[in-house]
Amino acid sequence: MAFATEHDVPIPYMQRTRDYYLKLGYPGYRWAHFVDVPFTPLATPLARARLALVTTSAPYQPGVGEQGPRAPYNAAAKFYTVYSESTESIPDLRISHVGYDRVHTTAEDPNTWLPLAQLHQAVKSGRIGALTPRLHGAPTNRSQRVTMETDAPELLRCCRDDGADAVLLVPN
Amino acid sequence: MSLVARHLEANGLPTVVMGCAKDIVEYCGVSRFLFSDFPLGNSAGRPFDVESQASTLELALRVLESAPAARTTVQSPLRWREDAAWKLDFSNLERMTPEQIAERRREFDEIKAIARTKREAV
Numbered sequence: 208m209a210f211a212t213e214h215d216v217p218i219p220y221m222q223r224t225r226d227y228y229l230k231l232g233y234p235g236y237r238w239a240h241f242v243d244v245p246f247t248p249l250a251t252p253l254a255r256a257r258l259a260l261v262t263t264s265a266p267y268q269p270g271v272g273e274q275g276p277r278a279p280y281n282a283a284a285k286f287y288t289v290y291s292e293s294t295e296s297i298p299d300l301r302i303s304h305v306g307y308d309r310v311h312t313t314a315e316d317p318n319t320w321l322p323l324a325q326l327h328q329a330v331k332s333g334r335i336g337a338l339t340p341r342l343h344g345a346p347t348n349r350s351q352r353v354t355m356e357t358d359a360p361e362l363l364r365c366c367r368d369d370g371a372d373a374v375l376l377v378p379n
Numbered sequence: 380m381s382l383v384a385r386h387l388e389a390n391g392l393p394t395v396v397m398g399c400a401k402d403i404v405e406y407c408g409v410s411r412f413l414f415s416d417f418p419l420g421n422s423a424g425r426p427f428d429v430e431s432q433a434s435t436l437e438l439a440l441r442v443l444e445s446a447p448a449a450r451t452t453v454q455s456p457l458r459w460r461e462d463a464a465w466k467l468d469f470s471n472l473e474r475m476t477p478e479q480i481a482e483r484r485r486e487f488d489e490i491k492a493i494a495r496t497k498r499e500a501v
Contacts (some may be wrong), residue, residue: 215463217401217416227470231484239382244408244449245389253444263380282493307420310468311459316426322397323435325423334440345383350500359386364443366392373393374442376382377422378400 251372253335259371260342261362263378264300266290278303280300283337287348287362291341296341297323299354302379305347322379345376369379381407384498389448395443397422401452411446413439415455418465425458429455 225235242270249256267274271283281303292298295329318324323342331337343365366374381404382395388410398404399419404412414423415435424432435455442453449454456491468474475483 212463214466216465216466217414218401218469219400220400220469221402221406223470227472230472230480231487235489239387239407244410245385246410246446246449247388247391247393249393249444253440261380261383265457280490282490283497285494285497287498300422308418308469311418311465312420313426318432319421319423319426320431322423322436323499325432327478328433329436330442334437334445338411343382347380348494351382353448355381355386359383362383363387363390363392366387373395374387375381375439376384376394376396378396378398378404379420379422 214250218368221284224316228265234348238352247372248375251336253373254333255336256372257337257370258337259296259339259366259369259374260321260323260326260334261345261374262300262321262342263330263345263347264302264304264317265304265344266292267299267301272303274301274303276313277309279309280304280306285346285348286344287346287357289346289365290344291343291365293338294326294338294342296325300344305379307359307379320377326375336372339371341369345377381409384409384420390473393443395439395446402455403451405450410451411439411442412452413442414452415457417457417459418469421459423442427461450498 221336265284266285272281274284300321383394387394396409399414399415399417399422401414424435
């Protein structure tokens with residue numbers, strides 16, 4: 208069996224981004240880092256569990272510029288508070304407001320960032336008991352303080368209000 | 380998003396994160412992580428490939444129900460493409476001309492200004 212090429216490893220995003228911003232003349236970003244990691248075992252078998260979905264994708268907003276496939280980075284499409292949408296149908300959620308890979312991804316198929324259609328299938332097949340009635344949007348505003356002190360507690364409240372037994376989080 | 384997962388776990392809700400940025404998620408530390416070695420924007424599977432999207436979700440669910448301890452990462456066996464050259468492109472200064480770097484700087488200033496205005500309006 209031949210060895211893989213040297214660069215065939217998960218992309219070192221922190222190093223790449225650090226070098227990139229330094230070169231652009233900006234101070235380095237400090238990523239969140241912890242030694243301890245909380246862990247809660249799954250108490251309910253998935254076939255009986257109610258699953259919540261949390262996404263970083265943003266509701267489409269008319270009038271704030273391009274948000275479709277191949278749209279350039281669109282900061283005007285960002286959101287700054289937690290939002291909720293029904294999971295009964297598929298809401299129009301986009302990713303133009305985040306730094307996805309614009310060279311190798313066109314953002315044409317929402318199923319690559321929002322696995323809601325697949326979750327509907329999983330409910331139908333009995334793989335999971337149910338979905339919560341709402342999915343929830345987590346803001347990506349680069350303030351770790353706001354995320355920890357405001358957004359995360361709000362998302363916890365939302366998931367609890369919806370009776371979630373477990374949560375699937377999909378960052379982009 | 381990892382910060383949110385941690386908060387939910389600390390308050391009694393089991394979580395699983397589906398994502399493409401392995402170093403960032405693991406540096407923060409989450410309980411369960413399904414890593415897809417795909418370009419950012421494809422955490423839930425390959426575009427227009429329902430089979431890949433179904434298997435990505437199924438793996439995440441298996442991680443959710445079977446992870447034995449915190450910091451469990453499982454890597455999806457799916458490959459974006461056979462040639463790994465795409466991994467060299469993301470924000471790689473070695474592949475940019477000085478003009479492209481200057482253009483990126485201008486764009487970044489613009490983006491920051493828009494985000495600031497929006498944030499202050501909330």
